[in-house]
Amino acid sequence: MVSIRxxxxxxxxxxxxxxxxxxxxxxxxxxRTERVLRAVQELDYVSNGVAASLSRGRTGLLGLLVSDIAxxxxxxxxxxxxxxAVRHGYQVLIASSDFDSxxxxxxxxxxxxxxxxxxxxxxxxxxxEGVARLIRNGIPTVFVDRRPPDLGEIPLVRTDSLSAxxxxxxxxxxxGHTDLGMxxxxxxxxxxxxxxxxxxxxxxxxGLVVRPKCVREGFLGTQGxxxxxxEVLDLPVRPxxxxxxxxxxxxxxxxxxxxxxxxxxxxxxxxxFDDTDLFPFVDPPITAIxxxxxxxxxxxxxxxxxxxxxxxxxxxxxxLPTRFHVRGSCDRPGR
Amino acid sequence: MVSIRxxxxxxxxxxxxxxxxxxxxxxxxxxRTERVLRAVQELDYVSNGVAASLSRGRTGLLGLLVSDIAxxxxxxxxxxxxxxAVRHGYQVLIASSDFDSxxxxxxxxxxxxxxxxxxxxxxxxxxxEGVARLIRNGIPTVFVDRRPPDLGEIPLVRTDSLSAxxxxxxxxxxxGHTDLGMxxxxxxxxxxxxxxxxxxxxxxxxGLVVRPKCVREGFLGTQGxxxxxxEVLDLPVRPxxxxxxxxxxxxxxxxxxxxxxxxxxxxxxxxxFDDTDLFPFVDPPITAIxxxxxxxxxxxxxxxxxxxxxxxxxxxxxxLPTRFHVRGSCDRPGR
DNA sequence: CAGGAAAATGTCACCGGTTACATATCGCGA
DNA sequence: TCGCGATATGTAACCGGTGACATTTTCCTG
Numbered sequence: 001m002v003s004i005r006x007x008x009x010x011x012x013x014x015x016x017x018x019x020x021x022x023x024x025x026x027x028x029x030x031x032r033t034e035r036v037l038r039a040v041q042e043l044d045y046v047s048n049g050v051a052a053s054l055s056r057g058r059t060g061l062l063g064l065l066v067s068d069i070a071x072x073x074x075x076x077x078x079x080x081x082x083x084x085a086v087r088h089g090y091q092v093l094i095a096s097s098d099f100d101s102x103x104x105x106x107x108x109x110x111x112x113x114x115x116x117x118x119x120x121x122x123x124x125x126x127x128x129e130g131v132a133r134l135i136r137n138g139i140p141t142v143f144v145d146r147r148p149p150d151l152g153e154i155p156l157v158r159t160d161s162l163s164a165x166x167x168x169x170x171x172x173x174x175x176g177h178t179d180l181g182m183x184x185x186x187x188x189x190x191x192x193x194x195x196x197x198x199x200x201x202x203x204x205x206x207g208l209v210v211r212p213k214c215v216r217e218g219f220l221g222t223q224g225x226x227x228x229x230x231e232v233l234d235l236p237v238r239p240x241x242x243x244x245x246x247x248x249x250x251x252x253x254x255x256x257x258x259x260x261x262x263x264x265x266x267x268x269x270x271x272x273f274d275d276t277d278l279f280p281f282v283d284p285p286i287t288a289i290x291x292x293x294x295x296x297x298x299x300x301x302x303x304x305x306x307x308x309x310x311x312x313x314x315x316x317x318x319x320l321p322t323r324f325h326v327r328g329s330c331d332r333p334g335r
Numbered sequence: 336m337v338s339i340r341x342x343x344x345x346x347x348x349x350x351x352x353x354x355x356x357x358x359x360x361x362x363x364x365x366x367r368t369e370r371v372l373r374a375v376q377e378l379d380y381v382s383n384g385v386a387a388s389l390s391r392g393r394t395g396l397l398g399l400l401v402s403d404i405a406x407x408x409x410x411x412x413x414x415x416x417x418x419x420a421v422r423h424g425y426q427v428l429i430a431s432s433d434f435d436s437x438x439x440x441x442x443x444x445x446x447x448x449x450x451x452x453x454x455x456x457x458x459x460x461x462x463x464e465g466v467a468r469l470i471r472n473g474i475p476t477v478f479v480d481r482r483p484p485d486l487g488e489i490p491l492v493r494t495d496s497l498s499a500x501x502x503x504x505x506x507x508x509x510x511g512h513t514d515l516g517m518x519x520x521x522x523x524x525x526x527x528x529x530x531x532x533x534x535x536x537x538x539x540x541x542g543l544v545v546r547p548k549c550v551r552e553g554f555l556g557t558q559g560x561x562x563x564x565x566e567v568l569d570l571p572v573r574p575x576x577x578x579x580x581x582x583x584x585x586x587x588x589x590x591x592x593x594x595x596x597x598x599x600x601x602x603x604x605x606x607x608f609d610d611t612d613l614f615p616f617v618d619p620p621i622t623a624i625x626x627x628x629x630x631x632x633x634x635x636x637x638x639x640x641x642x643x644x645x646x647x648x649x650x651x652x653x654x655l656p657t658r659f660h661v662r663g664s665c666d667r668p669g670r
Numbered sequence: 671c672a673g674g675a676a677a678a679t680g681t682c683a684c685c686g687g688t689t690a691c692a693t694a695t696c697g698c699g700a
Numbered sequence: 701t702c703g704c705g706a707t708a709t710g711t712a713a714c715c716g717g718t719g720a721c722a723t724t725t726t727c728c729t730g
Contacts (some may be wrong), residue, residue, distance in 0.1 A: 003716055014680045049448035049515030050389045051716035054685050070414040079405040082431055094429050113384035251612050277586050340684055386686035389715050517703045
C-alpha cells in the first residue's frame, strides 16, 4: 500500500507538503505542486481515509439506524438524509434493526465505536442506554419520525401524526360513519400512540363510541396488517370504516379484504397513513395521508450538520406538513 | 476521550492486556481480567474503531453503490446485503448515484479512500476507472443486477433478464398479440439491453415484426415511464400489448394509460419486470416478473465474504430465478 | 546590501489500538 | 532446590495522515 511518505519521497518533498497539495489550505509552490501531483499519479496514491479520520478525529460518517431499510418510507427518509450528507461531504452508514432492541443496542454501540460524527434514529424502542452513551460521547443525535418519551431534549423531525390522523378520521366521520375501526401499530411506538390518539379524539369529538374490538394492534409487516384486518372483518358486526396505521399494514389489510370479498368502499371505507406511488392505481384508489419522507430525512440531516457546526439544537423539533389525498376508498356507509 | 491507555492505567496493567481482555485470543488471568473489566466499566470506555481499523488494516465496512436507495428493488437488495453483512460483523455504507457517472466515480473514490473491505455495485454506467482502482487495490468487488460489458472477470449476481423477458413476451404472444410495444430502459444499461433482446427474440421467434416506434427508451423514474407510454399511446395505431422494463416505469406508464382512458386489459395488455406488493391490488392486478431482490443482495454478500475469506470468485456469476405472476393486466387482443 | 517580515517547507509528536517480541512468572519433574 | 518449558504480561514499533511548530527561503524596504 503506497503511503504519503512514498509520495513524499518520490516527489522529493516532505509529507507535510504532500498533504498540503492534496488538502489545500497553505499554498505550495507551483513547481513542487506539480512534482507531488505527478508522484501521486505515478504511484497511484490513494490517501488513507482511516488514518485521516484517526488523526483529525472526524470520520465523515453519519449513522442511520432504521427498523428496515426495505420499507419504502424508510428508504425515502434515508435518501433525503443521504443527499443532505453528500452536500456536506459525508456518507451514510445504514443499519436495520427489525425492531429488535438488542440489535438496536448493538448498532448504536457500533456507531459509537466507529465514532460516526452524528446519528439519526428512525427505529422503535427506547434504546435508552445506547442513546445515552451517544449523548455522553457528545455525538450529535436526532430522532426521526418518533422519539422515546424520556428523551425529550434530543431534537425530533416528524409530521404531526396526531392532527393528520384526526383530520383523516374526521373525514370518515363527515361521510357519515359512526362505527370506526383502526389497524394500529405496536403499542410501544410513539407514532402508533399518536395516530391512535388522533383517531380516538376525532371519534370522541363527534360523540362516537369506539368499540374496543375494532381497534387492533397490528405487529408490523404486511402480515400484521392482514391479521389485524382479519380480526376486524370477522367481528359479528363490522365497522364501516377503518383507519390504518401505515401503508405496509394497509397492504396486509387489503389482502384480508380481498380474501373476504369485502367491497371497498361500498362495504368498507379505508384510509391509511403513508402514501405510495401505486395507491392511485389500486382498485379502488386508496385515500391516504402522505408524509414528506424525503424532506424528513433531509431535515434531519440539516439538524445534524447544524449541531456538527456548533449550533445548539436541543429542543428543536421540526414538524413537517402532511397531505391528505382523497381518492376512492371511502364512501358514505351503508351504500 | 478515554483511551485504552487510560483503562490500562486505571487497571494497573498494560494496554496489551486490556486489548487481550477485550478482544479475546490470548488468555488473561481472572484477577486482571476483572480489574480491566471494572476499569472499562468505570471509565465508560469505548474502543476506538477507527484506530483499530488503521492498525488492523480492516474496516469492517462494505460499500454499496446504488442508483437510488429509495427504489424498492434497490432497497430490498440492500437489505439482503446488510443481513449477510451483519452475519459477518460488518456494516454497509450505502451511496446513491442517481445514474450520474461523475457521482459514481466520486463514491468509488471515497470507498477506496475509506478502505472499505469490499464493494457491491448496483449502479448504471461503466465507472471504469473507479472500478479499475478497486481491483488494483485488491478490494473484493461484485456487480449486482448488471455489469458493464468490459468487466467480465468480476462476479455478477443477477436474474436471467433475457429469458424472463422472453417468456413474459411469449405469454403475450400466446394470448394472440401480434403488435407489441416496449417501454425500455436507458440504452446503456445492460439489463435494458437484455430485456429488450428478450422482447425482440420472442417476437422474432413468433415471426412478428416490431414497429420501431413501439419501442421507447424511457429514461428512468416514473416520469420516464409516463413519457414513453404517452408516445406509444399517441401513435396512430397503438400496439395491443406493452412490456415494461421495470416497475417504476410501469407506474409512470399507468399514469399515461389512465390519462388517456385506455382500458387495461381490454384495450391494452401490460406486463412488467419487477413485482411490487401492491401490483395484486391494482385495477387491474398487474402481471409481473418478480425478481428475488433480497436474495440477490444476500448472494452478493456471500460472494464478497467468500472473497474476503480468500476464496477465488472471479468468473463466478450467480443467476437467481425469477417468478412470473400472471394476474389481470393481460387479455387477448381486440376484446 | 542588510534586515526582517512573509511565505514556503520540513520535522515530528500525535491520534489510539494492535501485535510481534521480550520479559516475567509459574508449575513441575529431577 | 534448580532448571526448563509453558503461560502470562509488558514494551514499543507500527498503521498512515495531520498540523503545530521550527526552519528555511523569498522578497521587499530602507
